[in-house]
Amino acid sequence: xxxxxxxxxxxxxxxxxxxxxxxxxxxxxxxxxxxxxxxxxxxxxxxxxxxxxxxxxxxxxxxxxxxxxxxxxxxxxxxxxxxxxxxxxxxxxxxxxxxxxxxxxxxxxxxxxxxxxxxxxxxxxxxxxxxxxxxxxxxxxxxxxxxxxxxxxxxxxxxxxxxxxxxxxxxxxxxxxxxxxxxxxxxxxxxxxxx
Amino acid sequence: xxxxxxxxxxxxxxxxxxxxxxxxxxxxxxxxxxxxxxxxxxxxxxxxxxxxxxxxxxxxxxxxxxxxxxxxxxxxxxxxxxxxxxxxxxxxxxxxxxxxxxxxxxxxxxxxxxxxxxxxxxxxxxxxxxxxxxxxxxxxxxxxxxxxxxxxxxxxxxxxxxxxxxxxxxxxxxxxxxxxxxxxxxxxxxxxxxx
DNA sequence: ACCCGCATGTAAGTCGTTACATGATTCT
DNA sequence: AGAATCATGTAACGACTTACATGCGGGT
Numbered sequence: 095x096x097x098x099x100x101x102x103x104x105x106x107x108x109x110x111x112x113x114x115x116x117x118x119x120x121x122x123x124x125x126x127x128x129x130x131x132x133x134x135x136x137x138x139x140x141x142x143x144x145x146x147x148x149x150x151x152x153x154x155x156x157x158x159x160x161x162x163x164x165x166x167x168x169x170x171x172x173x174x175x176x177x178x179x180x181x182x183x184x185x186x187x188x189x190x191x192x193x194x195x196x197x198x199x200x201x202x203x204x205x206x207x208x209x210x211x212x213x214x215x216x217x218x219x220x221x222x223x224x225x226x227x228x229x230x231x232x233x234x235x236x237x238x239x240x241x242x243x244x245x246x247x248x249x250x251x252x253x254x255x256x257x258x259x260x261x262x263x264x265x266x267x268x269x270x271x272x273x274x275x276x277x278x279x280x281x282x283x284x285x286x287x288x289x
Numbered sequence: 290x291x292x293x294x295x296x297x298x299x300x301x302x303x304x305x306x307x308x309x310x311x312x313x314x315x316x317x318x319x320x321x322x323x324x325x326x327x328x329x330x331x332x333x334x335x336x337x338x339x340x341x342x343x344x345x346x347x348x349x350x351x352x353x354x355x356x357x358x359x360x361x362x363x364x365x366x367x368x369x370x371x372x373x374x375x376x377x378x379x380x381x382x383x384x385x386x387x388x389x390x391x392x393x394x395x396x397x398x399x400x401x402x403x404x405x406x407x408x409x410x411x412x413x414x415x416x417x418x419x420x421x422x423x424x425x426x427x428x429x430x431x432x433x434x435x436x437x438x439x440x441x442x443x444x445x446x447x448x449x450x451x452x453x454x455x456x457x458x459x460x461x462x463x464x465x466x467x468x469x470x471x472x473x474x475x476x477x478x479x480x481x482x483x484x
Numbered sequence: 485a486c487c488c489g490c491a492t493g494t495a496a497g498t499c500g501t502t503a504c505a506t507g508a509t510t511c512t
Numbered sequence: 513a514g515a516a517t518c519a520t521g522t523a524a525c526g527a528c529t530t531a532c533a534t535g536c537g538g539g540t
Contacts, residue, residue, distance in 0.1 A: 096526085096527075097383075097385055097388065097527095098527080098528090100388070100389075100392075101388055103392075104388065104391050104392040107392060107395060112491075112492095113491080113492065113493090114490065114491050114492075117491095126382075126387065127382055127383065127384040127387035127388055128381075128383055128384075128387075128388045129381040129383070130528080131528080131529070131530085132491090132492080132493085133493080133494080133495090133528085133529075133530080133531090134527080134528065134529085136492065136493055136494090137493085137494090155490090157536090157537060157538080158489095158490060158491080158536080158537075159490060159491045159492085159535075159536055159537085160491080161490085161491060161492085162491090162492085171395070174392055174395060175392075175395045175396055175397070177389070177392075178389045178392045178393060178395060178396040178401070179389075179396045179397060179400040179401050179403075179404050180389075180404075181404060181407060181408070182385035182386045182389065182408075183385070185383070185385065186323075186324040186500095187321075187322055187454075188292075188322065188323055188324070188380070189322040189323075189450075190292055190377035190378070190380065191377045192321065192322035192323075192447050192450050193292065193295070193296055193299065193322055193323045194295075194372070194373045194374075194375075194377065195443060195446050195447050195450065196299050196443050196444070196447050197295075197298075197299040197302060197369055197370075197372075197373045197443060198373055198437070198442075198443050198446065199437060199438055199439055199440050199442055199443040200302060200366070200369060200370050200373060201370055201373040201374045202370070202374060203437060205374040206373070206374050206437075208374075209374050209375075209376060212376060213376070213377075240472065241472060242393065242394060242398060242401075242468065242469050242472045242473070243394055244394055245394050247393075247394055247472075248390060248391050248392060248393050248394040249391070251390050251393065251465060251468070252387050252390050252391050254461065254464065255384075255387045255390065255461050258457050258460065258461050259382075259457060261457075262453050262454060262456075262457040265453065266449065266450050266453050269449065270446060273437065273446070274437050277435065277436060277437045277442075278437070291498085291499080292499095293499085293500090307518095307519075307520090308519080308520065308521090309518065309519050309520075312519095325500080326500080326501070326502085327519090327520075327521085328500085328501075328502085328503090328521080328522080328523095329499080329500065329501085331520060331521055331522090332521085332522090350518090352508090352509065352510080353508080353509070353517095353518060353519080354507075354508050354509080354518060354519045354520085355508095355519080356518085356519060356520085357519090357520085381528095
């Protein structure tokens with residue numbers, strides 16, 4: 095089974111969904127840390143059904159095309175439960191901005207500052223969005239968040255990860271931009287002193 | 290040009306290296322946020338040479354097999370400089386542990402706590418390793434770190450990212466483990482009270 | 485008439501991993 | 513004699529992205 099398979103099972107364990115619905119959820123970043131396109135989802139659903147992890151039934155709609163609504167099976171739920179508490183196989187972290195940073199000593203400093211300020215802004219915006227969601231969750235789900243057995247707690251926990259990730263990233267971007275800016279003036283002074 | 294190509298150029302801009310040397314650097318996590326195997330590196334070097342970004346010369350060694358040592362060209366350096374300050378194309382963040390968290394409400398709580406404690410430890414260890422490196426860098430490179438034009442500053446900057454990333458991750462893992470543990474006792478109490 | 489949203493698929497191509505393959509030298 | 517390191521490649525496969533393909537119904 096692939097990780098994508100478990101991502102789909104994770105969604106289906108909460109509600110029955112069509113391939114189209116799943117695609118919407120996966121675009122909106124399931125748990126904020128996985129995503130997939132419909133071209134990956136439809137074949138994976140077929141494989142999951144083949145393996146007995148899900149079943150589907152056709153739902154006829156008036157004024158909308160028919161759809162296949164998928165449901166998780168008992169075997170699917172078992173597999174998901176088991177996978178959840180197994181250590182993740184370590185995947186190499188790939189982050190292009192940090193890779194760029196490795197060569198930032200060669201770059202035009204003004205443009206580099208602009209780059210890091212822009213990236214900082216993106217992460218701040220994502221952070222603000224997450225914080226808004228967090229406020230809503232803490233308000234609406236106060237009861238559910240007292241138990242770790244609720245899907246609400248699980249959603250909240252992944253959101254917390256999103257929040258701290260974005261905050262950390264934004265802070266580092268700010269540190270980068272500030273560092274380059276302040277050291278730029280140091281170098282200007284040096285050149286003026288003929289050093 | 291691929292991102293891997295720029296990763297290689299980033300290394301070659303600092304020193305001339307063979308495919309084998311590059312493989313070692315890429316295994317040890319270039320700038321801590323990119324990696325590749327030799328099977329990807331050798332063909333990519335051929336493409337880079339084809340595009341005029343690098344050249345190679347054969348170095349004969351006594352008591353070691355011959356090797357091809359690669360050198361970045363002026364065009365290669367230009368391309369690298371330009372790429373460095375361009376905004377990275379957004380790649381979806383994929384993190385398996387956070388995906389697992391999305392389904393943690395289904396899992397055995399004791400095993401879940403163990404999982405997050407183990408992952409916390411891994412990130413703490415990585416963090417400790419990075420902190421040691423940081424200490425060494427700040428000691429040995431004091432001069433170089435005052436200028437953003439030095440490769441030492443660039444290495445230091447990526448290390449800073451590694452440090453804050455690992456710290457953030459470890460903290461979140463701890464929060465997760467603590468949350469599940471404390472709420473577990475809440476639920477035990479609830480069951481005992483017949484709620 | 486044309487575009488948008490709903491709905492489901494397939495095909496081609498890229499990026500990356502694992503495995504296959506070879507050969508020299510040095511250490512045990 | 514066998515394992516470990518240096519050194520360079522290719523092949524097969526899996527995961528993911530982009531593009532191709534089709535069809536209905538509603539709104540402008």
